[in-house]
Amino acid sequence: MARSTIDAPPEPRVGRPDRARRRRTPGQLVAQVLGELLITAGVVLLLFVGWELWWTNIDSSIKQEQALEEFFADVPPAAGPAPAGAGPDAPAPEDFGDPAVLPQGDLVGTFAVVYIPRFGDDYSRPVTAGVGTDVLDNLGLGHYPGTGAPGAVGNFALAGHRQTHGQVLDQIHTLVPGDRLYVQTRDGYYTYVFRNTEIVLPDRADVIAPVPTEPAAEPVDRILTLTSCNPRFGAQERIIAYSVLESWRPADAGPPPEIAEHVARAAGQG
Amino acid sequence: MYGWIFRSLPGPLWMRIVLSVLLVLAAVTVLMVAVFPWVSQFNPLTDSTIGSP
Numbered sequence: 001m002a003r004s005t006i007d008a009p010p011e012p013r014v015g016r017p018d019r020a021r022r023r024r025t026p027g028q029l030v031a032q033v034l035g036e037l038l039i040t041a042g043v044v045l046l047l048f049v050g051w052e053l054w055w056t057n058i059d060s061s062i063k064q065e066q067a068l069e070e071f072f073a074d075v076p077p078a079a080g081p082a083p084a085g086a087g088p089d090a091p092a093p094e095d096f097g098d099p100a101v102l103p104q105g106d107l108v109g110t111f112a113v114v115y116i117p118r119f120g121d122d123y124s125r126p127v128t129a130g131v132g133t134d135v136l137d138n139l140g141l142g143h144y145p146g147t148g149a150p151g152a153v154g155n156f157a158l159a160g161h162r163q164t165h166g167q168v169l170d171q172i173h174t175l176v177p178g179d180r181l182y183v184q185t186r187d188g189y190y191t192y193v194f195r196n197t198e199i200v201l202p203d204r205a206d207v208i209a210p211v212p213t214e215p216a217a218e219p220v221d222r223i224l225t226l227t228s229c230n231p232r233f234g235a236q237e238r239i240i241a242y243s244v245l246e247s248w249r250p251a252d253a254g255p256p257p258e259i260a261e262h263v264a265r266a267a268g269q270g
Numbered sequence: 271m272y273g274w275i276f277r278s279l280p281g282p283l284w285m286r287i288v289l290s291v292l293l294v295l296a297a298v299t300v301l302m303v304a305v306f307p308w309v310s311q312f313n314p315l316t317d318s319t320i321g322s323p
Contacts, residue, residue, distance in 0.1 A: 131299035
């Protein structure tokens with residue numbers, strides 16, 4: 001309210017520079033407009049960098065949470081046995097026989113959740129069919145169409161961003177052989193053991209073959225392959241992380257004790 | 271250019287300032303919602319899939 005008294009005086013003052021500017025030559029005008037456009041271009045580029053490196057992560061994590069919510073709406077987390085005895089002293093994995101495998105036709109939408117404790121206790125990311133920008137830029141991990149289902153003999157191959165858009169595989173280089181990676185589908189929980197990483201050129205499509213790097217071989221192992229860009233903040237190469245299925249638990253048996261809390265937390269978001 | 275835009279805005283000084291802030295916000299919103307996502311598809315630095323050249 002007090003401001004309104006200050007508002008009146010500026011009026012005549014704005015008029016004066018107006019008249020002064022009219023004396024400029026056309027050359028000066030062009031130079032000024034060009035300069036202002038160039039400064040604008042610089043600011044827009046900076047904004048783009050900020051948007052790409054910072055905002056896309058916020059945007060993607062919101063969408064991933066929604067995808068998790070939808071996944072857990074269809075797949076209620078089984079109550080299962082009490083999540084006791086978590087930690088290194090957990091009992092040896094029970095044997096539930098050959099894992100149930102989702103048919104290829106059911107690999108649509110968000111069909112799985114991946115838990116990687118090495119990447120953090122709250123690391124639970126949805127897995128969505130497809131590796132186009134529509135999936136990877138919004139929903140995190142994408143499943144290469146035509147590659148195996150979780151737990152299947154062959155290669156369950158996923159892609160994810162190392163930087164920007166949720167950067168779901170930012171920490172891929174910190175995996176240590178023996179690390180567990182857990183995949184949850186509506187059928188149950190698949191425990192994979194990380195084996196090794198490999199850095200290849202972007203055209204090496206054979207790393208997602210049923211037997212990685214040997215497209216002609218008959219698959220025997222149940223592999224999980226993660227692909228992301230390498231180096232960080234670059235894309236000259238790809239970093240590939242291979243894991244092998246160790247065990248599985250049907251949904252009724254509940255999650256493996258060591259990730260029971262992770263599963264509850266991921267489902268609790270919904 | 272920006273001087274000309276500022277001078278062509280109607281109203282007293284405070285209203286021009288408010289209007290210019292709104293214009294800047296609108297421009298940033300259009301950039302973030304429409305332009306940046308579109309440009310981002312062509313950003314080769316975020317390519318993380320295999321098999322793409």
